Each structure stands twice: as structure tokens, then as C-alpha cells.
Amino acid sequence: QVQLQESGPGLVKPSQTLSLTCTVSGGSISSGDYYWSWIRQPPGEGLEWIGSIYYSGSTYYNPSLKSRVTISVDTSKNQFSLKVTSVTAADTAVYYCARDPHGSGSYFGYWGQGTLVTVSS
Amino acid sequence: EIVMTQSPATLSVSPGERATLSCRASQSVGSNLAWYQQKPGQAPRLLIYDASTRATGIPARFSGIGSGTEFTLTISSLQSEDFVVYYCQRYSNWPPSRTFGQGTKVEIK
Numbered sequence: 001q002v003q004l005q006e007s008g009p010g011l012v013k014p015s016q017t018l019s020l021t022c023t024v025s026g027g028s029i030s031s032g033d034y035y036w037s038w039i040r041q042p043p044g045e046g047l048e049w050i051g052s053i054y055y056s057g058s059t060y061y062n063p064s065l066k067s068r069v070t071i072s073v074d075t076s077k078n079q080f081s082l083k084v085t086s087v088t089a090a091d092t093a094v095y096y097c098a099r100d101p102h103g104s105g106s107y108f109g110y111w112g113q114g115t116l117v118t119v120s121s
Numbered sequence: 122e123i124v125m126t127q128s129p130a131t132l133s134v135s136p137g138e139r140a141t142l143s144c145r146a147s148q149s150v151g152s153n154l155a156w157y158q159q160k161p162g163q164a165p166r167l168l169i170y171d172a173s174t175r176a177t178g179i180p181a182r183f184s185g186i187g188s189g190t191e192f193t194l195t196i197s198s199l200q201s202e203d204f205v206v207y208y209c210q211r212y213s214n215w216p217p218s219r220t221f222g223q224g225t226k227v228e229i230k
Contacts, residue, residue: 037219047157047165047208049219060217063122096164101176106212106219107155109176111164 002026004097004112011118012091018084018117022097023077029055030075035105038071038082040093041114048093052105053080087119123147125211127222133230140196142225144209149189155210156185156194158203159224165208169194196227204229 008020022036029036037052051061053071061069065084073080084091094114101109124147134140144154152172157165167176169185172192182197196203209222 046223047210047221049210049221052217052219062218098164101167104212104214105217106153106214107167107170107210108157108165109167111166114164 002099002110004099004110006095006097006112006115008115008117010116011120012087013121014088014119015086018082018087018091018119020082020095020097020115020117021079022081022112023079024099025078028075029073029078029080031055033103035100035103036071036073036080037098037100037105037108039096039098039108041096042090042093043116050082050084050095054105089119091117092119093117123150123211123213123218123220125209125220125222127207127209127225129225130223131226131228133228134199135230136201137198138230140199140203140227142194142196142207142227144187144192144194144222146190146192146211150211150213152188153212154185154187154192155212156183157208157210158205159208160202160205168207199227203227 003025005023012018035052038050053059068085070083096114097112098108099110126145128143154172156169159165173185
């Protein structure tokens with residue numbers, strides 16, 4: 001059973017870059033035909049898809065965030081990462097990493113527990 | 122951009138009764154719709170995908186139906202653990218896009 005775990009700073013200053021890593025266990029990122037994704041949820045609000053990366057490295061992003069977001073994969077560490085530049089208080093959220101269960105990348109059957117990132121000076 | 126609208130925002134139902142949750146798309150999404158359940162402090166859990174297929178391990182009391190712009194999640198007999206928040210999510214492969222609804226909270230009546 002694949003498991004995902006987010007890690008990274010819980011506090012980021014405005015205008016700086018938010019960086020998070022998702023470590024995958026129970027399976028290799030490079031062995032399956034899957035998409036690996038980031039989703040966020042501001043406190044008390046709904047869910048927002050940030051973007052996804054294929055195991056081969058191709059990416060696609062939410063158009064509303066595309067100019068500030070980079071997702072990358074490190075198969076040697078079995079991790080994938082998220083960077084969001086020029087953050088503001090609006091980027092304060094619980095950030096989840098996730099994977100589709102079937103390879104389509106369309107929906108999310110495996111989730112990390114989430115990590116809260118607060119943007120504040 | 123396709124907008125997903127869930128209704129009602131809050132649904133009050135008695136334990137053991139049926140709950141019917143609605144999700145509407147601003148334009149057709151075919152059957153490319155998923156439903157999730159989220160308990161407080163937890164990550165969402167996939168319930169339904171492709172509008173009507175239950176995910177692995179999901180009880181039969183959860184069912185989904187719909188296509189195009191109108192979708193429904195039905196919980197046939199509410200258990201205590203079902204009184205939480207539910208989200209719909211549409212997906213498309215070209216252009217690649219995933220959009221969530223704003224959620225419906227199911228509360229005890």
C-alpha cells in the first residue's frame with residue numbers, strides 16, 4: 001500500500017518561496033504509470049488542485065497558480081516536490097500530496113496527512 | 122473555466138435517513154466526476170469516481186449518479202461517522218484540469 005508524507009517548513013515569510021517535499025513509501029515513483037499531485041486547503045475552506053507530475057517528469061498546473069508553481073520529481077529519493085514563489089497570506093493552507101489510484105491522474109485515491117504552511121512575517 | 126457548485130452548503134439529516142447531495146457543473150464534464158469525504162483534521166477520502174464507481178473499500182450505502190452537468194451523491198442510511206463534509210471534483214485530460222466544488226457539510230438533525 002503506497003503511503004505519502006509531506007515535509008517542509010511550517011512558516012514562510014511573505015514574498016519568499018514555499019518549498020515542500022512528499023516522500024513516497026510502499027512503492028517506487030518510477031516503477032508505476034502514475035501521476036503525483038499537490039492539493040491545498042486554506043483553513044476552513046475548500047480544496048484546490050495545485051498541479052501534477054507524471055513519473056517521467058512531465059507536469060501540468062492549475063492555470064491560476066501556474067506562474068508561481070513548480071513541481072519536480074526525484075526518483076533517486078522516491079520524492080516529489082512543490083515550490084510556490086512570491087507567497088502571500090492567501091497561500092496559507094494545509095498542503096497535501098496525493099496520487100491517483102489507477103494511473104489516470106484524474107482523481108486522488110492516496111493522500112498524505114497534510115502539512116500546514118502559514119505565510120506570515 | 123468550469124465551475125463546480127455543490128448544494129446545499131449544509132444538509133441536516135437524522136441518523137438512519139437518506140442524504141442526497143448535489144453537484145452541478147457550469148458546462149458538461151461527461152462522467153468525469155469524483156466524490157470525496159473529509160473528516161475533521163484528516164485528508165479527503167475518495168468515495169466515487171467516474172460519477173458512479175465506488176472506490177475500493179467504500180460501503181455500498183454510498184452511491185453516485187449523473188452525467189453532463191448534474192450529479193448526485195446519495196448516502197442511503199446515515200451512520201454517525203457520515204456526518205462530515207463532502208466534495209465533488211471534476212477532471213479533464215485536455216486541457217488538464219481538476220476542480221473541486223466548495224463542499225457540503227452533512228450535520229445531524
